[in-house]
Structure formats: C-alpha cells, structure tokens
Amino acid sequence: MAHFDPNAKPFSHQWMNDRLAVDTLKRVLSTEYWIPKNINFLWAMGMILAATFGVLLISGIFLLMYYIPDTQLAFDSVNHTIMGEVGYGWLWRHMHGVAASVVFLIIYIHMFTGIYYGSYKRGRELIWLSGMLLFVTFSAEAFSGYMLPWGQMSYWAGMVITNLFSLGSLDFQGLVEWIRGDYVPGQAFLGRFFMLHVVLLPLAIMGLIVLHFGTLRIPHVNNQDGEEIDFEAEAEKWKAGLRKESKVIPFNPVFMSKDVFVLGIYFIIYFYLVFYHFEFAMDPVNFDPADPLKTPPHIYPEWYFLWSYEILRPFPKDPGLVAFGFAQVIFFLLPFLDRSPNVAPANRRGPFKIWFWVLLVDMIVLTIMGKVPPMGIYTTIGTIAAWVFILLWVALPFITKMEKPIRGQK
Template identity: 40%
Template structure:
C-alpha cells in the first residue's frame, strides 16, 4: 500500500545528505519507523506488543551473549558454571535472572500479540504473509526456549530433554533415529549439551532475521487497525513518529517496570525448584513439567490416553504439532469479509470461549497427569480444534456483522458520523 501523503526524508545536514546518497540507511529508518511511515490514527495499546516483543528479543540476545562468555556446555561443568555466574561474575545473578525471566516475558507479550491478531483479523488479506511469518517466529521461539531450558543442566532440564526428545521416538520407523540424532546418543549427555547450546546461541539471530521479514511484509499493506477498515485518506493516518513512538515508549516503560519487579522481588517465581538440583539420570522427578509457556501444548499432548489405530503417544504428538500448524491455515478457514471482531458479535463470543479454553489447557498442562485433569484437558483439546475447524468456518458463513464505519476518521471522530458502509464493502476513498 502506498501513501502519497507520507512525509519525504529530506536531510538538512550536509553529512546526512552525503550518507543518504551513498547508503540510504537514515531514509530506511525514517520510512520504517519515522515520520515517513503513516499509520492508522486509531491504534490502541494492543498494538504496543509487537514493539515489546522486539524489546524482549533484544534483552535475550544481549544477556545471552554475555552469559555465553561464562557458560561451560559440558555435562560435568554446566550446572557449576551457572552457579559460578550467579555467585562470582559481576552482576551475573542479574544477567541470568534477566535472561531466564526475559524468556517468560517474551512469551507473554507474544501470546498477547497473537491473540490480538486473532481478534482483530490480522491474518486476513492482504496481511496473510505477516501472519505466517509471525507464526514462524513463534515456532523458532519455542525451539530456542526448549534448548535454553536444558542448558542449566538441573533435574528438570535433564528430564525435560529426555521427555521432549522422546516424543520423536513415537514416530514409526524413523522416530528413534531422529531422537538419537537430536541427543547425539541414547540419552541426554555431553553431545546433547553441545548441540543445544550451539543452536540456542544461533536461533535468536535467525529470529531477528525473520522479524525483519515480518516488518517488511507489514510495511507493504500497512498496519491494520481496530476497525479493520482500510486507510483511504490522509485524515485516516498520522506519522509513526512522534505519536506512536511516544505511545510505544509508555508501553516499554511499563514492560521494563514489570520485568524489574520480577527480577528483584520474585526472580524464581516463573521457574521450577527442581532445576536447582544437579541433573541425576538415576532420580526421576515426581512430576516432570516444562516451562509454563508450553503448558497448553503439553496438556494437548497428554490428552490422548487410548491407542486407536496408532499409539496414543503418537496421537498426542500429532495433535500437539497440529495445534500450531492449524494457525497457518487460519486466513483460509475464516471467510468473513469483516476483519475486526469488534463488529462480529457471534465471533466475539466464541473468541472469548477460546481464550478461556486455552487458559484451561495451560492450567491442566501444569498439573499431574491424573484425573480429573486429563479428562478436562481432553474436553479442552476437542474444543480447541473444533473452534478452528468447525465453529469458525460456520460462524464466518452465517454471521451477520455490525455495520462498519465509513472510514477510520469516522470511527475516531464520534461527533460526526456518516451513514455506515454496507457489511463487507470498503467505502470509497475520500476526495
């Protein structure tokens, strides 16, 4: 989407003009996040979370690089090196806690970012590629977080690696060779640590590269907005800077305050106590559980308890991966011409039920695999897949959405509303 009314970059300084002619990096920044990038004027604070995810990724990369300078990826020295960081490295405790809790905060803002996209239809045309690249980032985050959780080499790290890589063993014929290839042997050991450490160090930079593609794909159609109505005139937009840099700055301040409160007052709240015990292959923890941000998927994995054609474990693995893969098909499962859930009352009701369902899955995933939690997770798993495969296509076909505003400006300037446009029809551009 082109914006002919966008401000052009005009360097006033002689050096900047020279630089812009030879390496137009200042122009690129100006057109991406400056006054040269107009955005809808009605964005709410849910649009802050993309920036917050970028801040969280930056924190993870910076703290991770410094921690890698002191970490020893060996079965005999990994746990001791983490203790060395905590006790002997200057501000090492802060770096380690910032990295560990930063991962949790990264997932918090990413989950909110994803559910905002689900509610406001950010996956709909012409932004399908933005959505797909965002899901790729999410998958890379999950892989990076899993391998990072193994590195402290505590009890939960060791047995988490054993259980998660053991899922691949459920795949017929090729499962066990894949598991042995991932671990570098028959059980988590020195080779596993070497592999996980190298990949854990590399993947954040891969994520950063995909983030660049994600932003690039976003800048082609332009940002969405809470109404789902396309930008039609200069009155519908304002420059990203200074308006949204100030708004995002407020969100970043709150984010850093919340992170600081956790770091200084409850640094182990989001972790597991068993991970402060050195890894012992001969002592299995009473309750093996992954980090909290994997709990919904862990509940789906454990929801299958009966062999039917295929082993129950294999069904669980298939369902766990399918719960993410299904999101890639969302732009084609939801056929409603209206993007925003604010104008879709029936969709909004089922969206709220989906949010509750995911919270229930997360609650069950953190509890022991016993009744009634297994039965509850089974019901929640059925609803999760039914929402995307059955409910959403039917709702998009039979729902009668509310009338859309004629323009973004009309939705902002409540005092001068014109007659609403017909449902599914975008109003003509303003003269």
C-alpha cells in the same frame, strides 16, 4: 550512474545522502511510515517484543562469557560462577530467565490481539505467517535454552521432548538417537542445543524479525475498527497540517512516543519481577543437577508450552501425537480457515466473538491442566478442553462462512 558531489565533506549530510540515501530511508521507515491513529496500547506489543528480544540478546551475551557447555561443568558454571562469583552475573541470569518467560506472555497477548481485531486478513496474511514462524523459532529457542543449565528439568524435559520424535508406534528410535547424538541426553546433546541456542536460532529469529517488519510495511498496521484506510490520502492531510482530521500519524515521533511510554510501564513491571518475583520463571526442580538415575516426580514444560502439552497428554500415544501435531500447525492456517471477509473486532462478528473467547479460556484451562498431575478430575477437564480446542478449529470455517458482512465492508 549515481551522482556523487565531489565537494561534500566526508560523513556530512550530503555525503551520506549520496551514498546511503539516509533521507529516503528515514522517510520510508520512520517519519512517513504511517500508523493509524485509532489504536490502543495493545499496538505497542510489537515494540515491547523487540525490546525484550534485545534484553535477551544482551543478557545472553553476558551469560555466554561464563557459561560452559560441558555436562560436568554446565550446572556449576550457571549456579555458582554466574550466580555467585561474577559481578552482577545473578542480575544477567535473572533478567534472561524472566525475559524468556515474559516474552511468551507478550507473544500470546500480541497473537490474541491479532486474532481479536482480524489483523491476519486482507493483505495481512504474511504478517500472520511470519509472526507464527517467529513463535515457532522462539519456542525452539526457549526449549534449547532450557537445556543449558543441565538441571533435572533440563535433562528430563530433553528426554521427553526428543522422545516425541520416535513418532509413537512408528518407533523411530534411530531418529531420536540422531537428534540426541547418543542413546540418552549427554555431551553431544548439550553441545548441539548450546549451538542452536546461541547461534543458529538467534540468527533465524533476527532474520524473521526483519521479515515480520517487512510484511507489515505495505499493508500497514490494522486499527481498532478494522477500517480500511487510504493511507496516501490521509498522509497528505497530515502533511498539510490537518493533524486532527487525518486518520494517520507518523511512526516517528508520534507513534513512538506512545510506544516508549507503554515500554516504560512494561519495564517497571519486568524489573519488579526480575528483582522480587523471579521464581515463576526459574523452576525449583532445575536447581537439582541432572541425574539420569532419578526421574523427578513431576515433569512439566515451562508454562508457555503447557497448552500444547495438554493436548498431547490426555489421548493414547498415537492419537495424542496427531493432536499435538495439529496444535502445532493449526494457528498457521488461521488466515485461510477464517472464511469471513470482515476485518473487525471479534465482538462485532457474531459467532466469531464466542469462538474467540472460548478459545482464549480453553487455552488457559489447557495451560493449567497441563501443569497439574494427570489424575482424576484433572484428566477429565484436560480431555474435554483438548477436544474443545480441536473442535473449535474444525468449526472455524463454518461459523465464519455463515458470518454476515458488516455494513460498509466488502
């Protein structure tokens, strides 16, 4: 039985502590949550992602007040009501659209940081896996949100992507119709994607963010050298006042102070994009209302899906789908395909260094080829890049198995 001090005034420190253990919570989650000192600004990407998700959530709530999920009214509710009639509606929409695009850039930077520093190994596997689940739910969130303005690209991207579920020659038309709720994208389709976008997926994302933070708490954050730190011993040093000698810093306020600074720089760039350079996040094609009688000359997904789209595109129907499926799941397997015990920056890991940079460049090539029309030289480059992507992952267990242990590491 817990002890409750009968003399504590309601909401006083003592009173709260008895009921909520606020001191313990603060210690465990903030002032004695130890972060290695040896990090760079890339370690602030998590905080930037959390903040961007906050921006998306708040701007989304404002947009939700005026958006109408009806195929007849959706387009005008966005482009006329929100953009023209509601005070600052344009600002919320541009913030939402730009954040939705930028959040993927930060996700990719965050992912490649993890890959580069080997932050998915030695107790950190669940961090990687929960992060990948977040990537998948964010992708679904982005796709469902893209349907809502009911423009030409909403309609036709919805058509193309739901068609994938016919699974090529298996020809599961029934499954496609079940997903759409109709033979073609229509009211039923818009209604369910609206629900997914504003309720189910945000809930899933919030749950997964908590899980992602949770998976981080015990193994702690990695550091620039992949050094295995005895966090308890280092924390003792810090508490003894050896701030310089200790290899760790408390999350709050020391780590936070740098995070907030990086966040400030990020928001300067973000709002520059929101006010002066938002076109990249709002495709012109989607400013034409959905027209089932007119297919746009070029159908392409948003930039962050292009690399996997390009893995689908150069192959015939069935192998293309298999390759696409491969691309969707393969990142999940990274902690298990990397057979090397080394936790170190890629540039100290021999062949893995080459693997990392080739993967990065290859995915950028795939991204660009995914947008240009599939013709002539672009098809050739796209096909080669898709094969390189597949072969890189096939090669990964072998090259990491051959990797020599780095001195000082088990």
